[in-house]
Amino acid sequence: MELIVQKFGGTSLADAERIHRAARRAIQAQQSGYRVVVVVSAMGKSTDNLIDLAHQINADPPRRELDMLMTTGEQVSISLMAIAIHAAGHKAISLTGGQVGLITDSVHTKARIKKIEADRIYQELDLGRIVIVAGFQGVDELGEIYTLGRGASDTTAVALAAVLGAKYCEIYTDVDGVYTTDPRIEPKARKMNRISYDEMLELASSGAGVMHSRSIEFGKKYNVDIHVRSSFTDSPGTLITREVQQMEDIVVSGVTVKKDMAQFVLPELPNQPGVAANIFARMAEHNVVVDDIMQTFDDSGFAYTSFTVEHSDLAECKLAVEEIVKEYSLPRIFCNDPVSKVSAVGVGMRSHTGVAQKMFKALAEAQVNINAITTSEIKICCIIDPKDADKALRAVHAAFELDKAVNGR
């Protein structure tokens, strides 16, 4: 008997009626002949509320205690979901991360999954039960409680799907799939039927907030088909799956914009081995997550280094930059704040030429100046002025004709 994993996010569980609706989906899947494992997030904004409460008491709460606190949110959801399935006359059992045997490393608030001991799940499935698992949480070998980082219920779901050999993993959320770009900015944005793991990873890290990046990495590593769909409709969503030949016919599959960023430019660093390593080690010491790095050089002996960070890291980043200025006696630096980043993503660009040129031309025609550029194998990013962000996104979306379906995507 095949098995599927369904994951319901906080908005899909925000009240009693939505919990009943989620319960019906799980029951329908079981009645269609599947063994069903359900992963849930905390209800609505409950995790935020718990964190607020902790911060009212202590501006810097210990991470161990935050984990103890936050994991209650998912525990509430699993029990209510099981209660809802019982209300409909079907069998279900809720399991915490610890009870399900989800073993993590020992890093509070951002633990990583080490293994999942699936025996208990199989026992419960054999009894005909729908198994409801608390997302976002696990325990270490000593029974200490850990969380996997914000949004990581997706990761729990995909990891379980991998371990249990699920046919697929459904991610129920408040949008009906993955779009070629943000529909709030570009009304012509089109929902994609399929997208590859790599494209989804680039889209997620470039600002598309649909899914937790780590869950896509898991999906790619273990080849789990992930179906992102709306909990409020029955229409199919977007299948995140392994790359197929067909996908390469499309040069660019999506465009994203990331706002609330700052760009630092360090124009007179010595162009010597170890300098870049030293600079980004400083950033790591200050717990600054660096987004993009751009560097070039000339024959003056200087490297022109630039990088972007999110606004939430700006204060710490400035401290790190001050240290660097002192260490290298830099006469000048620039901080461009705020900036935005527009990115075009697609596996097709690996084998197509002229993609960057097409994007730059679209931006030029829209009168958007490009401050900086970085590229990866399947992505091109341009750093621009925030006032141009929405216009830039629409221009690139139109240039690659993303409003038109190609090959069923």
Next chain:
Amino acid sequence: MELIVQKFGGTSLADAERIHRAARRAIQAQQSGYRVVVVVSAMGKSTDNLIDLAHQINADPPRRELDMLMTTGEQVSISLMAIAIHAAGHKAISLTGGQVGLITDSVHTKARIKKIEADRIYQELDLGRIVIVAGFQGVDELGEIYTLGRGASDTTAVALAAVLGAKYCEIYTDVDGVYTTDPRIEPKARKMNRISYDEMLELASSGAGVMHSRSIEFGKKYNVDIHVRSSFTDSPGTLITREVQQMEDIVVSGVTVKKDMAQFVLPELPNQPGVAANIFARMAEHNVVVDDIMQTFDDSGFAYTSFTVEHSDLAECKLAVEEIVKEYSLPRIFCNDPVSKVSAVGVGMRSHTGVAQKMFKALAEAQVNINAITTSEIKICCIIDPKDADKALRAVHAAFELDKAVNGR
């Protein structure tokens, strides 16, 4: 180094400020040279809110899932309490029932404590930490989560005090101690300085809501001194302790009233062995908790049996009574609904005569009719009309001069 256990109830933890106040008490105790173990209940009305949510989803939620749900309330409290102690610069760690090694039997929503494996607590205390334990919860040998019944955080605290050989167990609550009667009915009610376990047990089961009966039983069994006091003042409360000679000088130590009851009278049951056993077995089958039982007989061969139940059990009780009426073809029964019960409690009445007479005289002078009477070694109860309840309570309180302190009680 001596150890104490402090327990904080829901009203003592209702918001951030109160949690800070509770944290300060624990820190003060540690600074006075004690090792400190803190037991907490869920914040304010959060357990009620969770149960309401469950009932919105399912009128009859499975008990296992209710336990999963309700235990989150105490888990929130332990983490916030630890976070508050850290905020004050002191060391603390929170532990769930499972982490503390509180092992229960396997009866959901009303499990009993089988044992407490205190190793983890001692490890944490040895590190100089204040240990914060979730009340009301435990796990069985398989790691399934159980609760100990409403109000059972008191039981967790006293049981821990017993296992850890605590010097005493402080119960912080929203009243400043145990009173000779309910001060809302009799303004002359006086806070007692000391009371014996047996008296407290009788008071608790007769309607004084200060503490959970089971916790007093634990205290008595393991001789744990229990100090009931207010979390809002520094004044001493009431010490619940073993009986001392001195206590017996006082005939009656407290008076209680219990309202919302119904009395059944079955006047023509056969006066034969096994009849009473059969009747109360029926009640147990219907999960009816019978409060008091009164029976007498005459030479007609009939037994006159009467008993009281709380209103919450009334519907089920009527079903049980219908079965009994059929089985014994009873021509008549009575149900007195509602009735109240006024009780006088005191270890001194064991060795004093005329106590019952004094109580009946007080009620007579107050024009209160007595429908039924039961007595135990240290308690006299009268079933009366609810309209007379408050008047009866004041009359008995006055008759035994409970507003006057005697021997420092």
